[in-house]
């Protein structure tokens with residue numbers, strides 16, 4: 001890994017690249033609070049996601065936590081003030097974690113959560129919003145919102161129900177108990193469970209396998225799999241892919257060229273898909 005954390009001045013996360021594997025690794029790095037996130041953390045995650053998305057050498061993004069005790073324990077309860085999470089870094093108390101979820105959904109590159117230890121509360125939602133999850137055998141999953149006076153009525157509820165079904169989703173939220181890696185695998189919440197020592201190796205194996213495949217096919221599939229759940233915004237993602245591909249076609253280029261040359265377009269003189 002090449003460590004780019006200092007280059008971008010990140011304090012709550014680490015940001016590393018593996019150029020040979022075409023992979024970016026974004027990790028929450030607040031072990032003293034089991035990788036709980038505060039506004040600074042979330043904003044750094046958003047910035048790192050942007051960097052990885054825009055880096056042409058990156059084909060897959062790993063989201064993880066530093067250390068083996070916790071992937072992420074959710075929102076940092078110590079900075080939860082009167083009107084929301086407040087660490088003094090934002091003009092108003094706010095935690096832009098729902099914006100991070102949307103960004104992860106819209107990212108055209110696959111995001112793979114590598115989970116060791118606790119993935120709890122908002123930390124559990126982060127792994128659910130990722131495209132794939134590889135879990136270590138010490139992973140523990142669960143929601144605590146109803147216990148600590150919180151809830152995520154966004155992807156944390158609706159996407160969870162799509163993954164595990166309505167009955168199970170209601171159980172996870174209403175009882176707020178914890179589940180082992182094997183239980184998570186059984187309910188389709190994670191893709192694979194491996195011994196802790198193999199977590200990074202297995203995750204990289206999945207990334208390398210993805211890198212062998214067509215990036216356009218993968219980004220269109222991600223958009224398609226999101227589309228029904230994301231409504232108009234979901235079809236827009238898919239539509240954006242269609243327009244980009246059309247711009248690359250002779251027919252698309254003819255429209256631009258004709259406009260610039262101030263002549264009528266000769267769409268039927270170029271190869272079209274119809």
Ligand code: 1HA
Nearest residue numbers: 033034036073074075076077078118121122144150151152
């Ligand atoms: O619901 C939302 C949202 C909803 C809508 C929109 C945005 C949202 C954003 C976030 C969230 C949430 O995430 S709500 C849920 C918040 N998280 C939790 O309720 C989990 C809290 N942590 C735990 O339950 C436990 O720490 C643990 C099961 C993960 C591990 O237990 P363990 O091994 O017994 O460790 P513990 O002693 O509890 O924790 C070690 C240290 O880490 C403690 O500090 P210390 O006493 O050493 O000073 C503990 O307070 C701290 N810590 C752990 N988790 C958090 C935390 N400090 C702040 N915030 C935390 N989340």
